[in-house]
Amino acid sequence: MPFDSLGLIPALVQAAAQSGYAAPTAIQAAAIPAILQGRDVRGSAQTGSGKTAAFSLPLLQRLGAERAQGSSRRVRALVLVPTRELAAQVGETMRSLAQHLPERLKIVVAFGGVSINPQMMGLRGGADIVVATPGRLLDLVEHNALKLDAVSMLVLDEADRLFDLGFAEELGRILALLPKQRQNLLFSATFPSAIQALADGMLHDPAVVDVQGEPGTEPNIVQRVIEVDAARRTQLLRHLLKQHENEWDRVLVFVATQHAAQIVAEKLYKNGIYAVPFHGDIAQGTRTDILSQFKQSRWDVVIATDLAARGIDIAQLPVVINYDLPRSPTDYIHRIGRTGRAGESGLAISFVSASTEAHFRLIEKRQGLSLPRERVEGFEPTEVAVPVVDASGTGGIKGKRPSKKDKLRAAAALAAARGDAPEKND
Known part of the structure; x- marks a missing residue:
């Protein structure tokens, strides 16, 4: 199946080829048409399967078409990621794919651990796409460096991590700042059952794309x-x-x-x-x-x-x-x-x-x-395991049974996703 059969414009078909994709991967073939149709998507596939291009290509096409119609340069697509390294990588991929578009799109990458000033300067004059970690995005909002009231497309990359305890509060605050009417795209290699329920709570009639375990998709x-x-x-x-x-x-x-x-x-x-x-x-x-x-x-x-x-x-x-x-x-x-x-x-x-x-x-x-x-010769083990009784029944595996605090924070994020979070008092 060629990329042009998915509804992508020639410039993005060319960009995909230059990025090393001879043909769409399973996640790309299933997700790209649904995103171009404006549907919410929950996409799950193994690492290294091309998930970033799966959401980037249709996102760039839709925003490029809006720019061609003279839309203002306000943040219309927001990509949230859990780590600085992933933010830089996604931004690099999107810029590479966008370089042949007829209309130039401004893509800004923002993450913590570095000075906020260059990122604020980069947002002057607006941006079409912002790729950010949650904490730094909220810092930029508090500095009035950007507004999120025009976001029409939200991507959560490594979505299961963003719904996890460490990001639940920040994610809830961000979701409360976004328009209720928007396209939501959630991608990850894994969606544990507890996280999947939270994710589905913010999606409307989603296209569920799960290519885990399909022939030819296993790494x-x-x-x-x-x-x-x-x-x-x-x-x-x-x-x-x-x-x-x-x-x-x-x-x-x-x-x-x-x-x-x-x-x-x-x-x-x-x-x-x-x-x-x-x-x-x-x-x-x-x-x-x-x-x-x-x-x-x-x-x-x-x-x-x-x-x-x-x-x-x-x-x-x-x-x-x-x-x-x-x-x-x-x-x-x-x-x-x-x-x-x-x-x-x-x-x-x-x-x-x-x-x-x-x-x-x-x-x-x-x-x-x-x-x-x-066993490796010369390194044979001599220790003997001591039986450990796990009263919780979880086997010590993190996240099997969330604590009360976990549940409360997750519920707050879900409420914000549904648009019924309480308004923030200034």
Whole structure:
């Protein structure tokens, strides 16, 4: 199926081809016609399946047509994302796709961690599209740098994360500022059942596009599990990196904390492996440089927290290693999805110790997996698991049963999405 059969104009068909899409992916083929028709969409597909282009191409076409009719330059499309890196990436993709449009669209990217002044300057004279993280967007609104009363298209990219506890309050405030009549586009690799109910609450007669598990849509990722004592994970990691140094030109390693990222990176670096930490306490400019250099293979290994689990697109990344297991099955999917993108093959390795074996079995259960356990010679585990009784019945998996506070915040976001949130007193 060619792109021009989806209703896209020649300029965007050309842009898609130049971006490396020989034909629409499954999510693009299903979502683009629905968005062009003005329908709300909830789209779910594996990481690396082209979700950004799936909403960007029809959004650009609709806004380009409005500009051709002489519409004023007010923010008409808002794209919300959970991380700074994803904001930059989405903005870059949209600008690339828009470069051949007959009408020039102004796209502004805004996120925290850097000075707000250049972003305020960028919004002078208006903008057609704003790609932003929630916190910085609210800062810009409070500085009177932009208004959201003309937004006709709202995109939540990594929507499940934006509905999660950390963003629920900010999302609710933003939704209350938007016109009630608008097109809502929600995209993510995963929509857990609790989040799906919230998402559906803000959609009107949506086109539900779920290409998970369709033939040809599953990423080609080999998943391995290696048993190792917790205290020997760094040694095993160093051993694997040395053993495969001619095969793995870049490796992304996930750890649980910022402190672990620093410690593991330092130990590897001292042993001759070009490794660098990547986490939220690192300045935004430095984080941007690290990613750019990693994509150019100037770093061998990046030791990252879950900050890097979503939205970061590193072409042909061969290996992802879970040094620490993620807290939830959803995060596991997002982590390993950094490899095996856009039709490439990839490898995902998880280190499992006696104390984390039960947790990994729960991850397997939730994801429908059953992976053989491996041992590496010289690193055979000696620890024995101690049975742990989980009184909650959730297996320690984050998000299985939301707390009362979680429910209240989620309800506030849902109320705002429906347009019945109380007015804010100045």
